[in-house]
Amino acid sequence: MIVIGELINGMYKAVTKAIQERDAILIQHLAQDQVKAGASILDVSAGPFSKDPVADMKWLVETIQKASLVPLSLDSTRTDVVEECLKLTKKRAVINSTNADPERMETVFGLAKKYNSQVIGIAIDKSGVPNSVEKRVELAASIVAKAIDFGINIDDLYLDPIAMPINVAQSQCIDVLEAIRQFRTIYDPAPKTVIGLSNVSQGSKKRGLINRTYLAMAIASGLQAVIMDPLDKDLVDAMITAELIANKNIYCDSFLEAYRKK
Ligand code: THG
Numbered sequence: 729m730i731v732i733g734e735l736i737n738g739m740y741k742a743v744t745k746a747i748q749e750r751d752a753i754l755i756q757h758l759a760q761d762q763v764k765a766g767a768s769i770l771d772v773s774a775g776p777f778s779k780d781p782v783a784d785m786k787w788l789v790e791t792i793q794k795a796s797l798v799p800l801s802l803d804s805t806r807t808d809v810v811e812e813c814l815k816l817t818k819k820r821a822v823i824n825s826t827n828a829d830p831e832r833m834e835t836v837f838g839l840a841k842k843y844n845s846q847v848i849g850i851a852i853d854k855s856g857v858p859n860s861v862e863k864r865v866e867l868a869a870s871i872v873a874k875a876i877d878f879g880i881n882i883d884d885l886y887l888d889p890i891a892m893p894i895n896v897a898q899s900q901c902i903d904v905l906e907a908i909r910q911f912r913t914i915y916d917p918a919p920k921t922v923i924g925l926s927n928v929s930q931g932s933k934k935r936g937l938i939n940r941t942y943l944a945m946a947i948a949s950g951l952q953a954v955i956m957d958p959l960d961k962d963l964v965d966a967m968i969t970a971e972l973i974a975n976k977n978i979y980c981d982s983f984l985e986a987y988r989k990k
Contacts, residue, residue: 729967729976730769730953732801732822733762734926736788738775747774747784755788756795763798765958766988769822770796772813773803781809789816801848801955807835814843822846825888828853828867830874837878846884847875848922851907857890859900864889864907869914876915886922886953887911893930894938901928901942908949922953940966947974 735758738744746754762770770792774784785804792800793816801822802813810823825848826836833849840847849871851864858864868887875885889907892900904923912918928942929935940963943954947970958964968987971977980986 732769732955733767737773759792771801833874848886850888885919891923891927905949925956944970
């Protein structure tokens with residue numbers, strides 16, 4: 729499983745405060761702790777409340793890279809912000825994200841070619857989040873087609889069926905799992921699949937339980953990458969166990985320790 733650490737995001741109040749106060753230490757600890765816990769990519773978002781996303785995101789990228797040279801997932805709806813950050817990243821970055829809007833795909837895949845980055849393509853368009861599996865697959869297929877037009881390597885594309893909060897869109901939770909299965913059949917070789925796991929429990933009680941149960945089910949559906957909190961030990965234990973049951977690793981009695989040593 730490719731773990732993309734979600735914690736450097738202005739959606740977290742403490743992170744918004746650290747960005748405003750330019751508290752590099754807090755951000756650098758979040759970066760190092762997530763990498764130590766198994767994240768191989770860090771998602772970076774200044775969040776919806778940033779008044780100056782260009783300056784805030786550039787500061788985050790530079791601050792993180794002083795502490796850890798880990799690939800970054802540049803999470804911004806603004807492509808000008810993404811490009812400024814792509815100029816700074818020292819490792820191959822992930823652009824998070826394009827949707828299926830033709831104009832946005834042109835811009836994002838153009839940036840991916842120019843800066844040799846990977847791309848997350850989210851199955852939404854101008855009319856918003858689809859409410860069926862079929863629509864999700866149709867949008868994902870249009871993203872794959874455009875990526876191929878641009879000469880993007882299929883291996884460098886992650887498809888995201890967009891996980892929705894269970895308290896507002898309960899029936900879509902199972903649709904997202906079915907979309908994960910079907911996305912893998914759009915093209916051969918198959919693009920990778922990813923979800924923003926914590927979306928599912930936003931606004932709910934027992935968030936940890938919902939997150940780890942959903943992740944186990946998504947792994948059974950073939951999920952290969954996940955944006956999540958790697959510091960949630962119970963979640964990581966569930967992920968390791970689900971991957972073991974999915975026959976991704978060889979069983980031994982100390983399978984949790986063995987995975988973490990890798
Ligand atoms: N797909 C892609 N990118 C994404 C998402 C996705 N990026 C953002 C998001 N979804 C994934 N990251 C998070 C980060 C935090 C939370 C949820 C998803 C979260 N934050 C607490 C909350 O809102 O309740 C913050 C609480 C606090 O202030 O401490 O849940 O789906 N491609």
